[in-house]
Amino acid sequence: MNLTIGDVAKRIGLPAKTIRYYEEIGLVDPLRDSNGYRVFRDSDLHKLTFLGRARALGFTINDCRTLLALYEDETRASSDVKAVAQKHLADIEAKITDLQAMHATLSHLAQECSGDGRPDCPILKGLSGG
Amino acid sequence: MNLTIGDVAKRIGLPAKTIRYYEEIGLVDPLRDSNGYRVFRDSDLHKLTFLGRARALGFTINDCRTLLALYEDETRASSDVKAVAQKHLADIEAKITDLQAMHATLSHLAQECSGDGRPDCPILKGLSGG
DNA sequence: GTAGGGCTTCCTGTCACTGGAAGGTCAAGG
DNA sequence: CCTTGACCTTCCAGTGACAGGAAGCCCTAC
Numbered sequence: 001m002n003l004t005i006g007d008v009a010k011r012i013g014l015p016a017k018t019i020r021y022y023e024e025i026g027l028v029d030p031l032r033d034s035n036g037y038r039v040f041r042d043s044d045l046h047k048l049t050f051l052g053r054a055r056a057l058g059f060t061i062n063d064c065r066t067l068l069a070l071y072e073d074e075t076r077a078s079s080d081v082k083a084v085a086q087k088h089l090a091d092i093e094a095k096i097t098d099l100q101a102m103h104a105t106l107s108h109l110a111q112e113c114s115g116d117g118r119p120d121c122p123i124l125k126g127l128s129g130g
Numbered sequence: 131m132n133l134t135i136g137d138v139a140k141r142i143g144l145p146a147k148t149i150r151y152y153e154e155i156g157l158v159d160p161l162r163d164s165n166g167y168r169v170f171r172d173s174d175l176h177k178l179t180f181l182g183r184a185r186a187l188g189f190t191i192n193d194c195r196t197l198l199a200l201y202e203d204e205t206r207a208s209s210d211v212k213a214v215a216q217k218h219l220a221d222i223e224a225k226i227t228d229l230q231a232m233h234a235t236l237s238h239l240a241q242e243c244s245g246d247g248r249p250d251c252p253i254l255k256g257l258s259g260g
Numbered sequence: 261g262t263a264g265g266g267c268t269t270c271c272t273g274t275c276a277c278t279g280g281a282a283g284g285t286c287a288a289g290g
Numbered sequence: 291c292c293t294t295g296a297c298c299t300t301c302c303a304g305t306g307a308c309a310g311g312a313a314g315c316c317c318t319a320c
Contacts, residue, residue: 046259050257050259053256053258053259054257057232057235057236058229058232067254070251070254071254073249074249075249076249076251077246077247077249078243078245078246078247078248078249078250078251079245079246079247081243081253081254082243082245082253083245085236085239085243085253088236089233089236089237089240092229092232092233092236093233095225095229096226096229096233099188099222099225099226099229100226102186102187102188102222103219103222103226106215106218106219107219109215110212110215110219113208113212113215115208115209115212115213116207116208116209117207117208117209118207118208119204119205119207120208121200121206121208121211121212123212123215124197124200124201124211126183127180127183127184127187127197128176128180128183128201129176129179129180129183
Protein backbone atom coordinates (compact mmCIF):
# COMPACT_ATOMS: atom_id res chain seq x y z
CA MET A 1 0.00 0.00 0.00
CA ASN A 2 1.26 3.44 -0.95
CA LEU A 3 1.34 6.25 1.53
CA THR A 4 -1.15 8.95 0.63
CA ILE A 5 -0.39 12.60 1.18
CA GLY A 6 -2.27 12.52 4.48
CA ASP A 7 -0.11 9.68 5.78
CA VAL A 8 3.03 11.48 4.70
CA ALA A 9 1.82 14.68 6.31
CA LYS A 10 1.33 12.91 9.62
CA ARG A 11 4.65 11.12 9.40
CA ILE A 12 6.71 14.19 8.46
CA GLY A 13 4.75 16.69 10.51
CA LEU A 14 3.96 19.04 7.63
CA PRO A 15 0.41 19.93 6.51
CA ALA A 16 -0.71 18.22 3.30
CA LYS A 17 -1.29 21.68 1.84
CA THR A 18 2.35 22.51 2.38
CA ILE A 19 3.49 19.32 0.67
CA ARG A 20 1.32 20.13 -2.35
CA TYR A 21 2.80 23.60 -2.35
CA TYR A 22 6.33 22.20 -2.27
CA GLU A 23 5.48 20.08 -5.27
CA GLU A 24 4.00 23.07 -7.08
CA ILE A 25 7.21 25.08 -6.67
CA GLY A 26 9.35 22.13 -7.66
CA LEU A 27 10.93 21.09 -4.37
CA VAL A 28 9.58 17.56 -4.57
CA ASP A 29 8.18 15.56 -7.45
CA PRO A 30 6.18 12.54 -6.28
CA LEU A 31 4.84 9.99 -8.74
CA ARG A 32 1.14 9.53 -9.44
CA ASP A 33 -1.08 6.50 -9.02
CA SER A 34 -3.61 5.55 -11.69
CA ASN A 35 -6.31 7.34 -9.68
CA GLY A 36 -4.32 10.57 -9.65
CA TYR A 37 -3.21 10.26 -6.02
CA ARG A 38 0.38 11.20 -5.25
CA VAL A 39 2.81 8.36 -4.59
CA PHE A 40 5.73 9.19 -2.32
CA ARG A 41 8.97 7.28 -2.62
CA ASP A 42 11.51 7.03 0.16
CA SER A 43 13.52 9.74 -1.56
CA ASP A 44 10.47 12.03 -1.43
CA LEU A 45 10.07 11.35 2.27
CA HIS A 46 13.73 12.13 2.85
CA LYS A 47 13.44 15.39 0.96
CA LEU A 48 10.31 16.41 2.84
CA THR A 49 11.95 15.62 6.17
CA PHE A 50 14.92 17.70 5.10
CA LEU A 51 12.67 20.56 4.06
CA GLY A 52 10.69 20.44 7.29
CA ARG A 53 13.84 20.70 9.36
CA ALA A 54 15.41 23.39 7.24
CA ARG A 55 12.23 25.48 7.40
CA ALA A 56 12.05 24.92 11.17
CA LEU A 57 15.53 26.43 11.40
CA GLY A 58 14.21 29.48 9.60
CA PHE A 59 15.82 28.97 6.18
CA THR A 60 13.86 30.59 3.37
CA ILE A 61 12.39 28.44 0.64
CA ASN A 62 15.10 29.73 -1.63
CA ASP A 63 17.79 28.63 0.80
CA CYS A 64 16.02 25.30 1.09
CA ARG A 65 16.23 24.90 -2.65
CA THR A 66 19.95 25.56 -2.55
CA LEU A 67 20.48 23.26 0.42
CA LEU A 68 18.42 20.51 -1.16
CA ALA A 69 20.51 20.73 -4.32
CA LEU A 70 23.66 20.45 -2.23
CA TYR A 71 22.12 17.58 -0.31
CA GLU A 72 21.49 15.73 -3.55
CA ASP A 73 24.88 16.51 -5.00
CA GLU A 74 27.41 13.94 -3.85
CA THR A 75 30.26 16.08 -5.11
CA ARG A 76 29.34 19.19 -3.14
CA ALA A 77 31.88 21.10 -1.10
CA SER A 78 30.88 21.41 2.55
CA SER A 79 32.10 25.01 2.39
CA ASP A 80 29.11 25.82 0.16
CA VAL A 81 26.73 24.45 2.75
CA LYS A 82 28.50 26.22 5.56
CA ALA A 83 28.36 29.53 3.70
CA VAL A 84 24.57 29.30 3.43
CA ALA A 85 24.33 28.41 7.10
CA GLN A 86 26.55 31.23 8.22
CA LYS A 87 24.69 33.79 6.17
CA HIS A 88 21.50 32.60 7.82
CA LEU A 89 23.09 32.71 11.27
CA ALA A 90 24.04 36.33 10.62
CA ASP A 91 20.45 37.09 9.60
CA ILE A 92 19.15 35.46 12.75
CA GLU A 93 21.56 37.44 14.87
CA ALA A 94 20.46 40.68 13.22
CA LYS A 95 16.83 39.86 13.85
CA ILE A 96 17.49 39.03 17.49
CA THR A 97 19.34 42.31 17.90
CA ASP A 98 16.45 44.23 16.35
CA LEU A 99 13.89 42.49 18.52
CA GLN A 100 15.93 43.09 21.65
CA ALA A 101 16.15 46.79 20.84
CA MET A 102 12.39 46.95 20.32
CA HIS A 103 11.84 45.07 23.54
CA ALA A 104 14.13 47.36 25.50
CA THR A 105 12.44 50.50 24.24
CA LEU A 106 8.91 49.25 24.68
CA SER A 107 9.40 47.62 28.06
CA HIS A 108 10.95 50.82 29.31
CA LEU A 109 7.87 52.77 28.20
CA ALA A 110 5.48 50.15 29.58
CA GLN A 111 7.24 50.19 32.90
CA GLU A 112 6.49 53.87 33.29
CA CYS A 113 2.84 53.47 32.42
CA SER A 114 0.58 53.24 35.43
CA GLY A 115 -1.88 51.05 33.52
CA ASP A 116 -4.91 52.26 35.39
CA GLY A 117 -8.09 54.08 34.40
CA ARG A 118 -6.44 57.45 33.83
CA PRO A 119 -5.74 58.66 30.28
CA ASP A 120 -2.19 59.82 30.93
CA CYS A 121 0.12 57.36 29.21
CA PRO A 122 3.91 57.43 28.70
CA ILE A 123 3.64 54.77 25.99
CA LEU A 124 1.51 57.01 23.78
CA LYS A 125 3.74 59.94 24.62
CA GLY A 126 6.78 57.96 23.56
CA LEU A 127 5.15 56.93 20.30
CA SER A 128 4.01 60.43 19.45
CA GLY A 129 7.56 61.65 19.79
CA GLY A 130 7.35 63.05 23.27
CA MET B 131 3.08 76.27 0.56
CA ASN B 132 1.66 72.89 1.38
CA LEU B 133 3.90 69.96 2.03
CA THR B 134 3.63 67.38 -0.73
CA ILE B 135 3.79 63.70 -0.01
CA GLY B 136 7.49 63.65 -0.89
CA ASP B 137 8.26 66.37 1.65
CA VAL B 138 6.28 64.56 4.30
CA ALA B 139 8.02 61.30 3.46
CA LYS B 140 11.42 62.93 3.97
CA ARG B 141 10.36 64.62 7.15
CA ILE B 142 8.76 61.56 8.75
CA GLY B 143 11.16 59.01 7.35
CA LEU B 144 8.53 56.83 5.69
CA PRO B 145 8.41 56.09 1.94
CA ALA B 146 5.71 57.98 0.03
CA LYS B 147 4.35 54.59 -1.05
CA THR B 148 3.82 53.66 2.56
CA ILE B 149 1.98 56.89 3.31
CA ARG B 150 -0.35 56.29 0.37
CA TYR B 151 -0.91 52.78 1.64
CA TYR B 152 -1.75 54.07 5.11
CA GLU B 153 -4.30 56.37 3.55
CA GLU B 154 -5.74 53.50 1.50
CA ILE B 155 -6.32 51.39 4.62
CA GLY B 156 -7.76 54.31 6.52
CA LEU B 157 -5.00 55.13 8.99
CA VAL B 158 -4.68 58.71 7.78
CA ASP B 159 -6.97 60.90 5.75
CA PRO B 160 -5.18 63.92 4.29
CA LEU B 161 -7.07 66.63 2.42
CA ARG B 162 -6.70 67.25 -1.31
CA ASP B 163 -5.57 70.31 -3.15
CA SER B 164 -7.38 71.50 -6.27
CA ASN B 165 -4.77 69.70 -8.41
CA GLY B 166 -5.44 66.39 -6.63
CA TYR B 167 -2.25 66.48 -4.56
CA ARG B 168 -2.53 65.39 -0.95
CA VAL B 169 -2.45 68.12 1.69
CA PHE B 170 -1.12 67.08 5.08
CA ARG B 171 -2.24 68.93 8.19
CA ASP B 172 -0.26 68.94 11.41
CA SER B 173 -2.56 66.27 12.75
CA ASP B 174 -1.68 64.06 9.75
CA LEU B 175 2.00 64.59 10.42
CA HIS B 176 1.51 63.66 14.06
CA LYS B 177 -0.35 60.50 13.12
CA LEU B 178 2.29 59.49 10.59
CA THR B 179 5.06 60.07 13.11
CA PHE B 180 3.14 57.95 15.59
CA LEU B 181 2.65 55.21 13.00
CA GLY B 182 6.30 55.24 12.00
CA ARG B 183 7.42 54.79 15.57
CA ALA B 184 4.85 52.16 16.39
CA ARG B 185 5.80 50.18 13.28
CA ALA B 186 9.48 50.55 14.17
CA LEU B 187 8.69 48.93 17.51
CA GLY B 188 7.19 46.01 15.62
CA PHE B 189 3.50 46.65 16.24
CA THR B 190 1.27 45.23 13.52
CA ILE B 191 -0.87 47.53 11.44
CA ASN B 192 -3.86 46.27 13.39
CA ASP B 193 -2.20 47.18 16.69
CA CYS B 194 -1.32 50.54 15.20
CA ARG B 195 -4.95 51.12 14.39
CA THR B 196 -5.89 50.34 17.98
CA LEU B 197 -3.09 52.47 19.41
CA LEU B 198 -3.95 55.35 17.11
CA ALA B 199 -7.57 55.24 18.26
CA LEU B 200 -6.41 55.31 21.87
CA TYR B 201 -4.02 58.13 21.04
CA GLU B 202 -6.90 60.16 19.63
CA ASP B 203 -9.26 59.34 22.48
CA GLU B 204 -8.75 61.78 25.33
CA THR B 205 -10.82 59.60 27.65
CA ARG B 206 -8.77 56.41 27.13
CA ALA B 207 -7.61 54.34 30.06
CA SER B 208 -3.84 53.87 30.08
CA SER B 209 -4.47 50.25 31.04
CA ASP B 210 -5.82 49.66 27.53
CA VAL B 211 -2.62 50.97 26.01
CA LYS B 212 -0.48 49.01 28.40
CA ALA B 213 -2.35 45.79 27.60
CA VAL B 214 -1.56 46.15 23.90
CA ALA B 215 2.06 46.89 24.71
CA GLN B 216 2.42 43.93 27.02
CA LYS B 217 0.86 41.55 24.56
CA HIS B 218 3.35 42.77 22.01
CA LEU B 219 6.23 42.41 24.45
CA ALA B 220 5.22 38.80 25.00
CA ASP B 221 5.17 38.23 21.23
CA ILE B 222 8.62 39.74 20.92
CA GLU B 223 9.93 37.54 23.70
CA ALA B 224 8.51 34.45 22.04
CA LYS B 225 10.12 35.38 18.75
CA ILE B 226 13.48 35.98 20.41
CA THR B 227 13.25 32.62 22.12
CA ASP B 228 12.46 30.90 18.81
CA LEU B 229 15.30 32.63 17.04
CA GLN B 230 17.73 31.79 19.82
CA ALA B 231 16.77 28.12 19.60
CA MET B 232 17.29 28.14 15.84
CA HIS B 233 20.60 29.88 16.29
CA ALA B 234 21.78 27.41 18.90
CA THR B 235 20.92 24.40 16.76
CA LEU B 236 22.35 25.78 13.56
CA SER B 237 25.51 27.24 15.03
CA HIS B 238 26.17 23.90 16.69
CA LEU B 239 25.89 22.14 13.33
CA ALA B 240 27.95 24.79 11.56
CA GLN B 241 30.67 24.53 14.14
CA GLU B 242 31.14 20.87 13.36
CA CYS B 243 31.31 21.45 9.61
CA SER B 244 34.83 21.64 8.29
CA GLY B 245 33.76 24.00 5.53
CA ASP B 246 36.34 22.81 3.06
CA GLY B 247 36.21 21.17 -0.34
CA ARG B 248 35.09 17.78 0.89
CA PRO B 249 31.45 16.70 0.54
CA ASP B 250 31.06 15.37 4.07
CA CYS B 251 28.84 17.82 5.96
CA PRO B 252 27.31 17.64 9.45
CA ILE B 253 24.87 20.42 8.57
CA LEU B 254 23.27 18.37 5.82
CA LYS B 255 23.35 15.31 8.04
CA GLY B 256 21.58 17.20 10.77
CA LEU B 257 18.93 18.45 8.37
CA SER B 258 18.32 15.04 6.86
CA GLY B 259 17.60 13.64 10.29
CA GLY B 260 20.95 12.11 11.04
C1' DG C 261 8.02 74.72 -25.61
C1' DT C 262 10.27 71.27 -23.65
C1' DA C 263 12.80 68.69 -20.23
C1' DG C 264 12.87 67.07 -15.63
C1' DG C 265 10.99 65.89 -11.58
C1' DG C 266 7.14 65.09 -8.75
C1' DC C 267 2.42 63.93 -8.30
C1' DT C 268 -1.78 60.83 -9.34
C1' DT C 269 -4.09 56.09 -9.94
C1' DC C 270 -4.07 51.28 -10.88
C1' DC C 271 -2.20 46.70 -11.33
C1' DT C 272 1.06 43.20 -10.22
C1' DG C 273 4.36 40.78 -7.28
C1' DT C 274 6.38 39.51 -2.90
C1' DC C 275 6.69 35.09 0.84
C1' DA C 276 5.06 30.84 2.33
C1' DC C 277 1.55 29.25 2.86
C1' DT C 278 -3.93 28.70 4.36
C1' DG C 279 -8.89 28.27 3.52
C1' DG C 280 -12.47 26.86 0.88
C1' DA C 281 -15.27 25.27 -3.14
C1' DA C 282 -16.31 21.70 -6.52
C1' DG C 283 -15.76 17.23 -7.71
C1' DG C 284 -13.46 12.30 -8.01
C1' DT C 285 -12.17 7.86 -5.14
C1' DC C 286 -12.30 4.38 -1.78
C1' DA C 287 -13.58 1.22 2.16
C1' DA C 288 -17.22 0.06 5.31
C1' DG C 289 -21.94 -0.70 6.61
C1' DG C 290 -26.86 -1.63 5.66
C1' DC D 291 -26.45 -1.83 -4.78
C1' DC D 292 -26.48 2.41 -2.36
C1' DT D 293 -24.98 5.51 0.78
C1' DT D 294 -22.04 7.73 4.01
C1' DG D 295 -17.94 9.77 5.30
C1' DA D 296 -13.26 10.42 4.89
C1' DC D 297 -10.06 10.81 1.93
C1' DC D 298 -8.01 12.67 -2.48
C1' DT D 299 -7.76 16.03 -6.63
C1' DT D 300 -7.53 20.93 -8.79
C1' DC D 301 -8.18 25.76 -8.77
C1' DC D 302 -9.00 30.33 -6.89
C1' DA D 303 -8.71 33.81 -3.34
C1' DG D 304 -6.70 35.86 0.75
C1' DT D 305 -3.02 36.89 4.14
C1' DG D 306 0.60 41.37 5.81
C1' DA D 307 2.71 45.32 4.64
C1' DC D 308 4.18 47.06 1.48
C1' DA D 309 7.40 47.66 -3.36
C1' DG D 310 7.84 48.13 -8.39
C1' DG D 311 6.34 49.92 -12.42
C1' DA D 312 3.28 51.81 -16.12
C1' DA D 313 0.46 55.64 -17.87
C1' DG D 314 -0.73 60.10 -17.44
C1' DC D 315 -1.23 64.92 -15.11
C1' DC D 316 1.20 69.07 -12.91
C1' DC D 317 4.66 72.46 -12.06
C1' DT D 318 9.03 74.82 -12.46
C1' DA D 319 13.10 76.20 -14.98
C1' DC D 320 15.46 77.15 -18.98
